[in-house]
Amino acid sequence: MRKEYLTVENIVGPLMLVQEVSGVSFAEIAEIILPDGGIRHGQVLEINEDKALVQVFEGTSGLTPGEVRVKFLGKGLQLGLSRDIVGRMFNGFGRVIDGGPPIIPEKYSDVNGVPINPEARDYPNEFIQTGISTIDVLNTLVRGQKLPIFSGSGLPHSRLAAQIARQAKVLKTGEQFAVVFAAMGITFEEAQFFMNEFEKTGALERAVLFINLANDPPIERIAVPRMALTAAEYLAYELGMHILVILTDMTNYCEALREISAARKEVPSRRGYPGYLYTDLSMIYERAGRIKGKSGSITQMPILTMPEDDKTHPIPDLTGYITEGQILLSRMLHNEGIYPPVDVLPSLSRLKDKGIGKGKTREDHAGVMNQLYAAYAKGKAAKEIAVVLGESALTPLDIMYVKFSEQFEKEFIGQGEGENRDIIASLTIGWKLLGMLPATELKRVKQEFIDEYYPSKQL
Amino acid sequence: MSIAVVQETLTIEHRVLVPPGISGTVTAVSPEGEYRVEDTIAVVSGEQGETRLSLFHRWPVRKGRPYRSKALPNSLLITGQRVIDTLFPIAKGGSVAVPGGFGTGKTILQHALAKWCDAQVIIFIGCGERGNEMTDVLTEFPRIVDPRTGRPLMERTIMIANTSNMPVAAREASIYTGITMAEYYRDMGYHVAVMADSTSRWAEALRELSGRMEELPADEGFPSYLPTRLAEFYERAGMVETLGGREGSVSVIGSVSPPGGDFSEPVTQHSRRFVRGLWVLDRQLANARHYPAVSWLESYSEYVEDLGQWWESKGFPEWKSLRGEIMGLLQQENRLQQVVKLVGPDVLPDSQRIVLETCALFKNAFLQQDSFSPVDMFCPLEKQVKMLKLILLFHERGRRAIQKGATLVAVRGLTICRELMRMRQTVKNDEIEKLDRMAAELDRSMNELEARYERR
Numbered sequence: 001m002r003k004e005y006l007t008v009e010n011i012v013g014p015l016m017l018v019q020e021v022s023g024v025s026f027a028e029i030a031e032i033i034l035p036d037g038g039i040r041h042g043q044v045l046e047i048n049e050d051k052a053l054v055q056v057f058e059g060t061s062g063l064t065p066g067e068v069r070v071k072f073l074g075k076g077l078q079l080g081l082s083r084d085i086v087g088r089m090f091n092g093f094g095r096v097i098d099g100g101p102p103i104i105p106e107k108y109s110d111v112n113g114v115p116i117n118p119e120a121r122d123y124p125n126e127f128i129q130t131g132i133s134t135i136d137v138l139n140t141l142v143r144g145q146k147l148p149i150f151s152g153s154g155l156p157h158s159r160l161a162a163q164i165a166r167q168a169k170v171l172k173t174g175e176q177f178a179v180v181f182a183a184m185g186i187t188f189e190e191a192q193f194f195m196n197e198f199e200k201t202g203a204l205e206r207a208v209l210f211i212n213l214a215n216d217p218p219i220e221r222i223a224v225p226r227m228a229l230t231a232a233e234y235l236a237y238e239l240g241m242h243i244l245v246i247l248t249d250m251t252n253y254c255e256a257l258r259e260i261s262a263a264r265k266e267v268p269s270r271r272g273y274p275g276y277l278y279t280d281l282s283m284i285y286e287r288a289g290r291i292k293g294k295s296g297s298i299t300q301m302p303i304l305t306m307p308e309d310d311k312t313h314p315i316p317d318l319t320g321y322i323t324e325g326q327i328l329l330s331r332m333l334h335n336e337g338i339y340p341p342v343d344v345l346p347s348l349s350r351l352k353d354k355g356i357g358k359g360k361t362r363e364d365h366a367g368v369m370n371q372l373y374a375a376y377a378k379g380k381a382a383k384e385i386a387v388v389l390g391e392s393a394l395t396p397l398d399i400m401y402v403k404f405s406e407q408f409e410k411e412f413i414g415q416g417e418g419e420n421r422d423i424i425a426s427l428t429i430g431w432k433l434l435g436m437l438p439a440t441e442l443k444r445v446k447q448e449f450i451d452e453y454y455p456s457k458q459l
Numbered sequence: 460m461s462i463a464v465v466q467e468t469l470t471i472e473h474r475v476l477v478p479p480g481i482s483g484t485v486t487a488v489s490p491e492g493e494y495r496v497e498d499t500i501a502v503v504s505g506e507q508g509e510t511r512l513s514l515f516h517r518w519p520v521r522k523g524r525p526y527r528s529k530a531l532p533n534s535l536l537i538t539g540q541r542v543i544d545t546l547f548p549i550a551k552g553g554s555v556a557v558p559g560g561f562g563t564g565k566t567i568l569q570h571a572l573a574k575w576c577d578a579q580v581i582i583f584i585g586c587g588e589r590g591n592e593m594t595d596v597l598t599e600f601p602r603i604v605d606p607r608t609g610r611p612l613m614e615r616t617i618m619i620a621n622t623s624n625m626p627v628a629a630r631e632a633s634i635y636t637g638i639t640m641a642e643y644y645r646d647m648g649y650h651v652a653v654m655a656d657s658t659s660r661w662a663e664a665l666r667e668l669s670g671r672m673e674e675l676p677a678d679e680g681f682p683s684y685l686p687t688r689l690a691e692f693y694e695r696a697g698m699v700e701t702l703g704g705r706e707g708s709v710s711v712i713g714s715v716s717p718p719g720g721d722f723s724e725p726v727t728q729h730s731r732r733f734v735r736g737l738w739v740l741d742r743q744l745a746n747a748r749h750y751p752a753v754s755w756l757e758s759y760s761e762y763v764e765d766l767g768q769w770w771e772s773k774g775f776p777e778w779k780s781l782r783g784e785i786m787g788l789l790q791q792e793n794r795l796q797q798v799v800k801l802v803g804p805d806v807l808p809d810s811q812r813i814v815l816e817t818c819a820l821f822k823n824a825f826l827q828q829d830s831f832s833p834v835d836m837f838c839p840l841e842k843q844v845k846m847l848k849l850i851l852l853f854h855e856r857g858r859r860a861i862q863k864g865a866t867l868v869a870v871r872g873l874t875i876c877r878e879l880m881r882m883r884q885t886v887k888n889d890e891i892e893k894l895d896r897m898a899a900e901l902d903r904s905m906n907e908l909e910a911r912y913e914r915r
Contacts, residue, residue, distance in 0.1 A: 115590075115622060115624045115625045116590055116622075117620075118585075118590050118591075118593030118594045118597055118620045118622060119594075119597055119620075121590055121591065121593075121594040122594070123591065123594050123595055123598050124591060144591070145591075266670065267670045267673075267676055267680055268680070269666070269679065269680040270679065270680075270718060275663070275666050275667050275670045275680050276627075276667050276670075278587075278623070278660070278663055279587075279623065279624075279627055279663075279667065282587075282622075282623030282624045283623075283624045285623075286589070286590050286622060286623055286624040287624075289590060289591060289594075311719075312718070312719030312720065312721065313719075314718065314719075317561070317718050317719050318718070320560075320561035320562060321561045321716055322589065322623055324589065324591060325562070326562070345746045345747075346562075346746055348562045350562075351591070353831055354595075366831075370748055373747070373748045374747065374748060377746065377747045377748075385799075385800070385803055388800075388801070389802065389803050393802070393803030393805060394803070395804065395805065440877065443823065443880055443881065
């Protein structure tokens with residue numbers, strides 16, 4: 001029988017100070033028993049002599065010091081795991097919320113995970129075909145990578161993420177991904193969109209959902225990605241499945257972190273976010289990858305909406321420093337009606353070089369990629385000059401580049417939401433567009449590939 | 460003083476050192492043979508009494524190891540990266556900071572340096588960075604062959620892995636651990652290069668610990684002793700005469716990850732005060748896939764002055780003047796580009812457009828370097844100098860041809876110019892004489908062109 005403390009001294013925001021405790025450990029989970037028998041949960045954030053600071057997950061409204069009883073459970077935040085979690089829906093605290101029976105766990109895992117020794121990691125180099133040209137050709141995703149989508153409110157990041165979840169596969173094996181989906185503080189409609197999507201495509205049976213809606217307690221939001229990744233690690237490393245983790249929306253997560261940090265009266269860093277935001281985010285993002293000797297993998301695709309579309313805001317900025325690249329969505333392309341509105345120039349996948357080329361995609365891939373980038377950048381620069389001075393100021397070559405960049409946006413970036421282009425099809429479109437430029441301009445492609453793939457004028 | 464040697468790897472001979480501060484007479488020595496690290500191999504008796512020496516000794520990481528004297532760095536740390544060796548060189552024993560926002564290629568550059576620089580020992584401190592990048596090094600380095608020794612690169616590399624999700628207290632210490640190891644190998648008489656990726660994460664660890672200890676914050680929440688700590692770190696670089704009388708050096712290359720790519724933040728600003736070189740990574744260049752994205756306008760190296768003599772001694776006395784010439788052209792190009800942005804390139808006379816043309820050639824054929832291409836990833840000094848000469852020759856001859864009435868289009872249309880564009884990929888490191896042939900061909904084509912216009 002564990003001790004129940006009646007010594008709650010004060011309550012501030014989500015925090016509760018319990019006095020005269022003994023034998024309590026850091027990050028331990030506590031049960032808070034209300035006078036009416038209701039139970040809430042909390043976690044120990046700080047211990048000072050005989051005082052413990054408890055953060056209450058479900059919020060502290062309605063709690064009265066002296067009336068609530070606190071019981072420390074002697075363990076950290078854990079998630080019960082078994083094969084049966086697939087196809088189920090949980091809240092941020094790891095409870096089943098789809099109305100079905102509770103999970104009978106085979107094991108419990110601490111949700112914080114442990115850092116992976118780089119020596120134990122296997123380097124991600126298996127090409128994942130998403131069926132989206134801008135990603136496959138220009139910002140190649142590989143298995144075990146963490147590649148976020150930087151978006152803004154009103155942009156179709158959810159549709160893009162759903163399309164990727166639907167189409168993603170590894171070329172040779174044709175294996176599909178199982179999806180772990182973590183919703184943090186998103187609206188009911190957005191969550192419903194994903195559920196409908198998963199249901200329509202039959203992905204729901206291969207998905208684990210962790211849902212924390214916008215009106216759920218923010219404290220619970222902190223636990224959501226950790227729960228989701230614990231589930232993903234179990235499925236990937238113990239059951240050998242390939243997992244795609246979609247985390248949406250990381251901005252809400254960081255807001256929750258800031259809220260709690262402020263309640264704890266910590267010294268704020270940039271824009272009021274806590275100084276440990278980088279460390280905290282890295283503890284989430286770094287839980288992607290492959291491990292030597294395990295067949296499964298975790299690929300992460302976090303989504304975040306940049307406040308005011310500002311890439312230098314602390315959240316996208318710190319995320320970019322941890323993740324292996326980013327897919328940036330552009331409001332301008334979206335307004336022009338181009339889907340998916342991937343802003344090609346600032347987007348990047350750091351692991352692409354290891355996942356492309358001969359034997360993985362096609363031998364000319366790297367050259368085509370660099371050439372498309374360079375030509376598009378040149379076209380955009382020329383277009384800017386044309387805006388100021390009119391097209392007459394451009395050389396005939398510049399005009400070719402401008403035309404190229406316009407066509408590139410329409411045909412290469414733009415594609416249908418249901419359109420699943422394989423890598424060869426995407427490369428073919430790339431070559432077709434490069435055909436608009438004289439072959440002498442293609443400085444980034446090896447001559448042998450120009451000879452083989454460059455479309456001749458007769459066509 | 461070293462008392463014994465152990466072949467640590469086939470590349471590195473580990474010279475067992477007498478710990479600093481120990482002196483006296485050797486009273487006992489073990490014979491040659493195999494020993495465990497803790498075994499006593501010699502006994503020294505002196506003022507401090509009798510000291511048993513083993514194959515290792517302990518040293519507090521936060522304290523710099525002593526040396527006899529420090530010298531001014533005066534020999535080049537060859538990196539094989541053209542933009543660095545030719546434009547912004549670092550000397551052995553020098554220190555350089557590499558600021559750049561995310562996605563500008565800091566890590567790729569650090570990896571390239573770790574692979575190709577001619578230090579004998581490389582210490583790579585992965586400080587609060589990505590786990591997969593560490594894995595990349597761990598899987599790649601054993602496979603890459605060091606061009607100087609013919610052995611795998613891993614045999615001269617020490618990695619300190621503290622990925623971003625590992626404890627912050629360890630991250631704060633990792634920088635010191637790395638630099639102490641470097642000093643230890645320096646004391647054995649080696650030239651050591653330390654790559655710290657990234658010092659910003661280290662500074663953040665400092666901030667986090669300072670915050671937890673409830674110290675008064677200074678700029679952006681960083682503790683007020685940040686500059687002192689940075690200075691202490693960078694000052695441990697240097698070319699020294701060791702206590703044992705050998706020559707050794709520690710060169711430090713620290714990357715900085717300024718939040719939001721904003722270079723006015725404290726870590727970048729303070730680092731600049733303590734290093735003598737800065738390689739600024741430019742977001743615009745990175746977006747245009749110009750790698751390494753080292754900005755030629757904002758970067759600098761104070762070692763240029765010190766290294767002129769070194770280049771001369773290696774048979775390249777012209778290096779400093781060539782460098783000056785191309786830097787001048789780049790400045791001129793920058794001004795012209797501003798005009799072009801306002802009124803378009805057409806209004807410039809061909810005599811000015813040839814500057815743009817030369818700089819475009821220089822950027823494409825020289826400054827860009829593909830760290831994944833076997834031909835281009837390492838560029839020997841001879842090739843660098845010859846390429847640069849060739850580009851300047853193009854400028855000189857192009858300018859003359861235009862003076863004589865040729866048009867820029869005609870100059871640009873020469874077949875040799877297209878070859879120049881591709882020379883970094885087509886001329887292999889063991890066939891550098893090809894560049895001489897290209898120079899002769901360039902001269903010939905230009906003569907022909909001039910002759911054609913003179914006849915009219």
